[in-house]
Amino acid sequence: MTSTAPRTGTAPRQSLRTEILEARPVNLDGFVEEWPEKGLVAMESAFDPAPSVRVEDGQIVELDGKTRDEFDFMDTFIANHAIDVASAERCTAMPSAEIARMLMDPRASRDEVLAVTRGLTPAKILDVVKLMNVVEIMQGMQKMRARRTPANQGHSTSARDNPVQVAADAAEGALRGFAELETTLGVLRYAPLVAIALQVGAQVGRGGVLTQCALEEATELELGMRGITAYAETISIYGTESVFIDGDDTPWSKAFLASAYASRGIKMRFTSGTGSEVQMGNAEGKSMLYLEIRCILMAKGAGVQGLQNGSISCIGVPGAVPGGLRAVAAENLVASMVDLECASGNDQSFSHSAMRRTARAMPQLLPGTDFVCSGYSSVPNADNMFAGSNFDTEDFDDWNTIQRDFQVDGGLRHVREDEILQARDKAARALQAVFAHLDLPPITDDEVAAATYANSSNDYPFRDVLSDLKGAQSVMDREITGLDLVKGLEAAGFHDVAENLLTVLRQRVSGDLLQTSAVLTADFTPLSAINDPNDYAGPGTGYRLEGERWEQLKKLRHVTSSTNPETEVG
Amino acid sequence: MGTSPTTELTRDDYPLSINRPELLHTPTGKPITALTMDAVVSGELSAEDLRITPETLQLQAQIADASGRPQLAGNFRRAAEMTAIPDAEVLAMYNALRPRASTGAALGELADRLENTYSAPVCAALVREAAEVYGRRDLLARPAADSDD
Numbered sequence: 030m031t032s033t034a035p036r037t038g039t040a041p042r043q044s045l046r047t048e049i050l051e052a053r054p055v056n057l058d059g060f061v062e063e064w065p066e067k068g069l070v071a072m073e074s075a076f077d078p079a080p081s082v083r084v085e086d087g088q089i090v091e092l093d094g095k096t097r098d099e100f101d102f103m104d105t106f107i108a109n110h111a112i113d114v115a116s117a118e119r120c121t122a123m124p125s126a127e128i129a130r131m132l133m134d135p136r137a138s139r140d141e142v143l144a145v146t147r148g149l150t151p152a153k154i155l156d157v158v159k160l161m162n163v164v165e166i167m168q169g170m171q172k173m174r175a176r177r178t179p180a181n182q183g184h185s186t187s188a189r190d191n192p193v194q195v196a197a198d199a200a201e202g203a204l205r206g207f208a209e210l211e212t213t214l215g216v217l218r219y220a221p222l223v224a225i226a227l228q229v230g231a232q233v234g235r236g237g238v239l240t241q242c243a244l245e246e247a248t249e250l251e252l253g254m255r256g257i258t259a260y261a262e263t264i265s266i267y268g269t270e271s272v273f274i275d276g277d278d279t280p281w282s283k284a285f286l287a288s289a290y291a292s293r294g295i296k297m298r299f300t301s302g303t304g305s306e307v308q309m310g311n312a313e314g315k316s317m318l319y320l321e322i323r324c325i326l327m328a329k330g331a332g333v334q335g336l337q338n339g340s341i342s343c344i345g346v347p348g349a350v351p352g353g354l355r356a357v358a359a360e361n362l363v364a365s366m367v368d369l370e371c372a373s374g375n376d377q378s379f380s381h382s383a384m385r386r387t388a389r390a391m392p393q394l395l396p397g398t399d400f401v402c403s404g405y406s407s408v409p410n411a412d413n414m415f416a417g418s419n420f421d422t423e424d425f426d427d428w429n430t431i432q433r434d435f436q437v438d439g440g441l442r443h444v445r446e447d448e449i450l451q452a453r454d455k456a457a458r459a460l461q462a463v464f465a466h467l468d469l470p471p472i473t474d475d476e477v478a479a480a481t482y483a484n485s486s487n488d489y490p491f492r493d494v495l496s497d498l499k500g501a502q503s504v505m506d507r508e509i510t511g512l513d514l515v516k517g518l519e520a521a522g523f524h525d526v527a528e529n530l531l532t533v534l535r536q537r538v539s540g541d542l543l544q545t546s547a548v549l550t551a552d553f554t555p556l557s558a559i560n561d562p563n564d565y566a567g568p569g570t571g572y573r574l575e576g577e578r579w580e581q582l583k584k585l586r587h588v589t590s591s592t593n594p595e596t597e598v599g
Numbered sequence: 600m601g602t603s604p605t606t607e608l609t610r611d612d613y614p615l616s617i618n619r620p621e622l623l624h625t626p627t628g629k630p631i632t633a634l635t636m637d638a639v640v641s642g643e644l645s646a647e648d649l650r651i652t653p654e655t656l657q658l659q660a661q662i663a664d665a666s667g668r669p670q671l672a673g674n675f676r677r678a679a680e681m682t683a684i685p686d687a688e689v690l691a692m693y694n695a696l697r698p699r700a701s702t703g704a705a706l707g708e709l710a711d712r713l714e715n716t717y718s719a720p721v722c723a724a725l726v727r728e729a730a731e732v733y734g735r736r737d738l739l740a741r742p743a744a745d746s747d748d
Contacts (some may be wrong), residue, residue: 059621102736109728110670143667247690254686270736274698279738281729282696284674288722289689291678294651332674368668510646515639528636534649535634539616539623540659543675545668555614561665 054381061349068312068320071303071347071356072159077319078122080153082121084114093152101270103323106280110330113147120148129160132169132366135567139172146366154367158318158359163392166358171396172565173365175335175558176546179397181440182372183207183407185227185238186414189486190219192497193457193466193472194412196230197480200456201449202407203234205425206441208548211262211404213243213414220244221504222469222497224257225514228307228530229463230456237549238528238561239296239542243415253295256511256534260296260542261547262337262372262403266327267301268320271311284331294537296547298335298370299328303353303360304346312361317347320354322363334545336364339374339393339401342416348379348389365398370546370558372403378410379516386419387431394431394439397572399546401439409485422484431580438574442586445599454481459523466517467509469500608661615658622658624680626650653679673721680719695730698738705740706730 043051050056065074083091089108091096094415100108113120128145131137146154161169173393183202187296189192199210212227214220224242231238242252243263252258266283267273273280281336283299301324303317310321321338328336340347340357347353357374364371373393393401405428413421420428429443457480461472470493479489512536532553536542542549547557565571574582590596612619616631616656624633638644656679663672681689695701695709704725714723733739 041611102732105732250690256646276695279698282693284725285696286693288674288677289693291674292681329670332670334671512639512644512646512649519636519640529704531636531639535631537649538617538625538651540651540655541614541616543659544613545671552615559610559613559662576630
């Protein structure tokens with residue numbers, strides 16, 4: 030006898046229906062069982078600590094079951110900086126169900142909730158949000174989002190790091206409604222040229238759009254200090270001490286960096302997300318959400334105004350475990366409920382299934398967040414140098430239709446083709462002029478024409494990469510600043526674009542964009558949680574998509590006229 | 600009405616660029632209203648004019664406090680102190696705070712430099728706190744005497 034049963038020649042017959050299901054895109058996605066001992070669990074783990082807090086002589090001496098001598102550096106930083114000592118014992122002693130109800134109940138104001146959450150420990154916050162299902166989490170988000178008016182952020186990158194493409198796509202993205210635009214590089218040395226292109230293109234599309242270039246911490250800060258970018262976001266933090274150290278930082282180095290940005294008048298937020306610790310191999314046996322809550326409170330303690338979270342580049346990890354996307358929605362809520370700006374993920378691609386991609390965004394799109402995506406790829410995903418986004422340019426019309434279907438504001442709008450072509454052409458010409466002014470490698474008229482009508486980087490003439498890289502280096506060597514871009518634009522007759530950029534630069538003198546959830550409106554009014562606080566208090570209150578904005582969002586590429594069914598409006 | 604506030608600012612003063620422009624000036628002493636295109640074209644403005652001042656950061660700290668955000672206000676107060684530190688040195692200080700980048704003595708010297716050279720006591724306190732925690736969590740660099748070179 031053989032030790033294994035002999036196999037028959039053919040596999041068991043599958044039904045025709047199973048064959049169809051096997052071929053569905055969702056079955057290309059990866060799914061795994063939970064493994065709590067290794068932290069491969071979304072938010073329900075027996076290994077997470079029970080909430081506790083004890084204060085002596087104005088200092089937290091016990092936190093979630095550990096005494097101060099047992100604290101790791103996350104515990105220490107959170108105990109010293111994040112939790113309100115005066116209210117910690119009282120708030121943490123409140124029944125979790127009561128706090129969860131406050132988060133949902135429209136009769137409890139946002140400020141009343143904040144008076145409780147500022148005294149909660151990480152394990153207590155986890156205990157509260159564990160009680161909430163995804164609809165309750167969305168209800169909480171609707172009220173706790175810091176800024177009343179939701180917004181969106183786009184990615185503008187190029188697979189060839191082509192600055193002409195980045196400028197044209199930034200202009201189109203700004204015109205479509207992104208309040209912030211972010212770029213990054215394939216070849217890092219291209220950064221100065223691409224960051225300049227992003228800034229110029231954005232100010233062509235819509236004055237006041239804020240731009241950033243995601244790079245290693247020190248270089249990112251340097252471009253910001255030069256006034257070539259307007260804000261920064263990729264300042265990563267982690268929920269365990271060991272992974273934080275692997276990232277070559279500590280809560281204190283990151284807190285110092287946060288102040289460094291503010292000292293140059295530059296808006297900044299940290300980045301964290303569920304799944305990063307288990308992906309980096311040291312979750313210390315804690316659930317993804319518990320570790321993320323530690324990150325959120327660390328950010329709060331550092332005094333940074335906001336956080337990009339929602340798993341971000343680790344979305345495949347929570348996306349693979351049961352309840353994972355509920356945990357992702359919960360981490361966005363926790364950032365908002367401790368009064369941080371929340372740029373809520375929906376960025377890195379994670380699923381082959383169009384249904385899953387859409388469903389993943391609903392807990393942020395329907396209640397609204399400070400930035401629903403962080404960001405949405407405003408280039409084709411093949412050009413997305415952040416490894417692809419959950420949404421890209423092919424999804425623009427679907428996104429606009431979903432906004433119209435549900436009467437929700439996801440920050441974008443349909444824009445007519447002629448306006449888009451005009452903006453793309455102008456952005457490419459403006460960058461052409463700036464490059465000429467700064468004696469950078471020329472942009473030809475053929476490149477401008479290509480940019481106007483292009484979809485992807487494949488539609489542009491090749492650039493001389495070596496010359497571009499020399500030019501990029503010279504931008505740094507010559508210490509080119511944002512002011513030089515203004516001068517170049519003005520000298521070439523792009524007066525409106527020059528004014529837009531100067532106004533953005535002037536904002537750093539006022540510091541208004543440093544306050545929580547700040548963006549610049551089209552008339553250059555800083556709009557933040559201070560002058561646009563979320564005042565949701567139940568049906569009929571808070572942000573409502575109505576008036577002029579709703580009329581904008583009713584427009585789509587094809588809408589049949591009610592008076593003449595043979596024609597389309599728009 | 601004067602050009603400097605005698606009372607603490609409140610959230611109604613925000614945004615300062617619109618509601619209280621008279622309080623805002625550049626590090627070279629120009630009012631924010633002087634940051635015009637004409638001034639750019641005539642070469643009157645330098646990059647230095649587009650930086651935030653410690654006074655403005657203190658005003659934003661007052662607004663953050665008045666909005667119930669003490670940690671954000673604390674960040675702005677550290678930032679106000681840092682405006683005096685050159686860009687390259689800010690980056691060097693950040694790098695010195697990375698794990699195992701500095702000895703306890705080096706962090707102590709950094710804190711002293713912040714306090715004495717840059718009148719930055721809030722930043723100095725952050726560095727001293729880091730040094731204490733790093734010592735306890737084995738995150739200090741070994742003293743140079745222990746190394747092979």
